[in-house]
Amino acid sequence: MIVDARQSGESARDYAYRILKENIISTELKPGSLVSENETAAKLGLSRTPVREAIYDLAKVSIIETIPQKGSYVALIDPKMVEEARFLRKVLDVAVIRLACQETPPEILEAMEDNIDLQEFYLSKSNAEKIYELDNEFHRLIYVAAHKEIICELKSNMLIHFDRVRSLSVETVRDMKIVADHSGMLAAIKEHDEEKAAALVEKHLSRYHFDEELIRGQFPEYFK
Amino acid sequence: MIVDARQSGESARDYAYRILKENIISTELKPGSLVSENETAAKLGLSRTPVREAIYDLAKVSIIETIPQKGSYVALIDPKMVEEARFLRKVLDVAVIRLACQETPPEILEAMEDNIDLQEFYLSKSNAEKIYELDNEFHRLIYVAAHKEIICELKSNMLIHFDRVRSLSVETVRDMKIVADHSGMLAAIKEHDEEKAAALVEKHLSRYHFDEELIRGQFPEYFK
DNA sequence: CTAGTAGTACTTGTCTACAAGTTCATTAAA
DNA sequence: TTTAATGAACTTGTAGACAAGTACTACTAG
Numbered sequence: 001m002i003v004d005a006r007q008s009g010e011s012a013r014d015y016a017y018r019i020l021k022e023n024i025i026s027t028e029l030k031p032g033s034l035v036s037e038n039e040t041a042a043k044l045g046l047s048r049t050p051v052r053e054a055i056y057d058l059a060k061v062s063i064i065e066t067i068p069q070k071g072s073y074v075a076l077i078d079p080k081m082v083e084e085a086r087f088l089r090k091v092l093d094v095a096v097i098r099l100a101c102q103e104t105p106p107e108i109l110e111a112m113e114d115n116i117d118l119q120e121f122y123l124s125k126s127n128a129e130k131i132y133e134l135d136n137e138f139h140r141l142i143y144v145a146a147h148k149e150i151i152c153e154l155k156s157n158m159l160i161h162f163d164r165v166r167s168l169s170v171e172t173v174r175d176m177k178i179v180a181d182h183s184g185m186l187a188a189i190k191e192h193d194e195e196k197a198a199a200l201v202e203k204h205l206s207r208y209h210f211d212e213e214l215i216r217g218q219f220p221e222y223f224k
Numbered sequence: 225m226i227v228d229a230r231q232s233g234e235s236a237r238d239y240a241y242r243i244l245k246e247n248i249i250s251t252e253l254k255p256g257s258l259v260s261e262n263e264t265a266a267k268l269g270l271s272r273t274p275v276r277e278a279i280y281d282l283a284k285v286s287i288i289e290t291i292p293q294k295g296s297y298v299a300l301i302d303p304k305m306v307e308e309a310r311f312l313r314k315v316l317d318v319a320v321i322r323l324a325c326q327e328t329p330p331e332i333l334e335a336m337e338d339n340i341d342l343q344e345f346y347l348s349k350s351n352a353e354k355i356y357e358l359d360n361e362f363h364r365l366i367y368v369a370a371h372k373e374i375i376c377e378l379k380s381n382m383l384i385h386f387d388r389v390r391s392l393s394v395e396t397v398r399d400m401k402i403v404a405d406h407s408g409m410l411a412a413i414k415e416h417d418e419e420k421a422a423a424l425v426e427k428h429l430s431r432y433h434f435d436e437e438l439i440r441g442q443f444p445e446y447f448k
Numbered sequence: 449c450t451a452g453t454a455g456t457a458c459t460t461g462t463c464t465a466c467a468a469g470t471t472c473a474t475t476a477a478a
Numbered sequence: 479t480t481t482a483a484t485g486a487a488c489t490t491g492t493a494g495a496c497a498a499g500t501a502c503t504a505c506t507a508g
Contacts, residue, residue, distance in 0.1 A: 012462070037490070047463040049273075052490085053280060060281075062374055069469035071489050084374050091319040095311070150286055150308050154378050236492070261460070271493040276460085293499035295459050 002028050003043055012050035019044060020054055024063060024074055025163045031076045031222040035064060063160045076224040077165060079212055085162040090205050092148075092155055093139065094198045097185065099146035101194045108145045112138065112186050119179045131175050138182050145189070165210050168219065177207060226252050227267055236274035243268060244278055248287060248298055249387045255300045255446040259288060287384045300448040301389060303436055309386040310434070316372075316379055317363065317425045321409065323370035325418045332369045336362065336410050343403045355399050362406050369413070389434050392443065401431060 001023050006015045020040070023029040041051045055072050058064040062081055066072040075081070115138045122130040136156075143152035181204040188197035216223050225247050230239045244264070247253040265275045279296050282288040286305055290296040299305070339362045346354040360380075367376035405428040412421035440447050 034489090036488085038488090041463095048490095049462055049464095053277065056277060057284075061378070066490075067470090069490050070471085080371060081374065084372055087319070087372065088316075088375050088378075091315055092312075095315040147304060148308055148311065150305065150382070151312050154285070154312075154382065158374070158378065258459090260458085262458090265493095272460095273492055273494090290460075291500095293460050294501085 001040070001043060002026075006044075012046045013053045016040065016044055016046060016051045016054035017057055020058060020064075021160060024058070025160060025167055027164065027168060027222070029074050031074050031164075033074050035072045035074060037072070057157070058160070061157045061160065063164075077215075077222050078161075078224040081161045082165055082210055082212075085158045085160075086205070086208075086210070088155055088158050089162065090202070092151060093142070093201045093205070096146045096148055096151075097142050097189070097197045097201050098194045099148070100142050100189050101192050101197050104145040104189055108141055109186070109190065112141050112182075112189075115141065116179070116182050116186060119182065123175055123179050128175060131179070135178060135182075142185070142189075162208070162210075165212075165215060166208055168215050168222075169211065178204065181207070225264070225267060226250075230268075236268075236270045237277045240264065240268055240270060240275045240278035241281055244282060244288075245384060248282070249384060249391055251388060251392060251446070253298050255298050255388075257298050259296045259298060261296070281381070282384075285381045285384065287388075301439075301446050302385075302448040305385045306389055306434055306436075309382045309384075310429070310432075312379055312382050313386065314426070314429050316375060317366070317429070318422045320370045320372055320375075321366050321413070321421045321425050322418045323372070324366050324413050325416050325421050328369040328413055332365055333410070333414065336365050336406075336413075339365065340403065340406050340410060343406065347399055347403050352399060355403070359402060359406075366409070366413075386432070386434075389436075389439060390432055392439050392446075393435065402428065405431070 001019070003019055006012075010018070020029070020035070029035065035055060037048045037052050037055060040055075041048045044051065055064055055066065059066045059072065062078075063075050064072050065075050115134055119131055119134045119138070122134065140152055143149060181200060184200045185197055185204070188194075188200060225243070227243055230236075234242070244253070244259070253259065259279060261272045261276050261279060264279075265272045268275065279288055279290065283290045283296065286302075287299050288296050289299050339358055343355055343358045343362070346358065364376055367373060405424060408424050409421055409428070412418075412424060
């Protein structure tokens with residue numbers, strides 16, 4: 001497990017959650033592997049309690065399976081679960097961008113513009129990790145514009161299933177297109193064009209296609 | 225706080241979660257009131273650990289607010305949060321019933337029929353509580369038909385905001401209509417009529433209108 | 449009488465110990 | 479050799495103690 005330092009102001013629970021989530025998405029913690037509360041606590045320099053709470057959070061969206069008195073395991077990749085995550089994202093993203101088209105405060109529009117500028121900057125630097133972060137933040141801004149922050153939070157937990165298979169896919173020229181998609185979405189929001197925005201979101205999400213057969217061929221032992 | 229007995233097979237955490245949720249929805253635990261981990265643990269005959277976990281779950285959907293070293297409080301009724309819950313329910317219910325219209329296994333259709341029969345039975349007995357349970361179960365069956373069980377679970381957590389204001393509203397002749405709505409939905413699913421089903425869901429949800437001004441007038445101190 | 453301070457009684461955050469169950473390897477008996 | 483029993487080493491579930499911070503009360507000094 002890759003453990004980077006605890007950020008200042010981060011509670012033990014949040015720290016454990018962040019590290020576990022990162023390691024599950026990157027499959028540094030392999031699907032099916034045991035995540036012991038004690039072992040994790042030792043690695044993070046914490047006690048069991050906050051680690052346990054973080055594991056429980058992850059278990060709530062079925063990305064970790066806890067069997068009483070036996071152990072907590074990173075869930076195998078379950079195409080049904082990936083589909084649930086994809087579905088949730090699509091349905092909510094479309095519904096929320098429609099709201100954002102109706103009204104988005106100028107300061108959010110500015111934040112979106114700044115975000116896209118940064119995306120283009122890191123695109124020129126080929127910094128995929130930064131683009132990933134900015135991508136998430138851009139979509140979160142749409143939820144903020146629609147006053148749906150809690151829903152955004154719920155969605156992001158479920159998205160772990162999605163992000164994990166995404167991290168297993170070899171993607172090359174995708175970043176350029178997604179930055180362009182974001183520009184299009186911002187334009188649609190400014191123009192109050194719901195239909196255009198909704199169509200863009202659908203197209204955008206289709207870029208994160210999950211080629212199950214390909215990944216299953218490469219990592220058959222990761223699948224349910 | 226009203227505490228009924230722990231069900232067999234129910235973990236301490238689930239028990240604490242269930243009791244807290246019921247008391248928050250019924251406003252037996254009043255908005256703004258303190259929910260002490262120690263006090264709750266004592267009342268339920270548990271230790272702090274499972275109670276703490278339950279409180280944390282509720283805090284994740286902002287129905288409880290925990291202030292470090294100060295206390296955990298039942299959230300005041302926040303119209304924004306009620307709206308987020310209503311929005312989540314509407315968007316997901318519509319999307320999911322569309323899927324169910326495409327294909328629903330016969331055993332689920334049977335379960336839906338049985339459920340509606342029971343609703344009609346309890347309607348004749350004027351048993352509102354049983355109808356409430358069957359209502360929830362009916363909608364859950366739609367999610368099962370669409371293979372979206374986890375999403376249903378996520379939704380139900382958020383719905384606490386919605387159910388709480390619902391429990392504050394005096395509703396009289398609503399039950400008859402909602403049972404009829406359910407029959408209509410089942411028919412639409414059988415006929416694979418997505419548009420009809422979606423329209424019915426929208427109409428159905430409009431019956432749970434939240435008359436903010438009325439409730440605010442009655443319980444101003446419950447509001448944010 | 450007022451202002452400030454110390455103390456008390458709470459709160460949550462974290463840690464540690466113990467209870468109870470599972471798994472697996474080792475050992476002894478058939 | 480095979481099989482069954484036993485115990486050790488794990489796991490999570492729960493409980494309770496301590497740390498640290500907040501709020502309020504009562505007392506003391508001016």
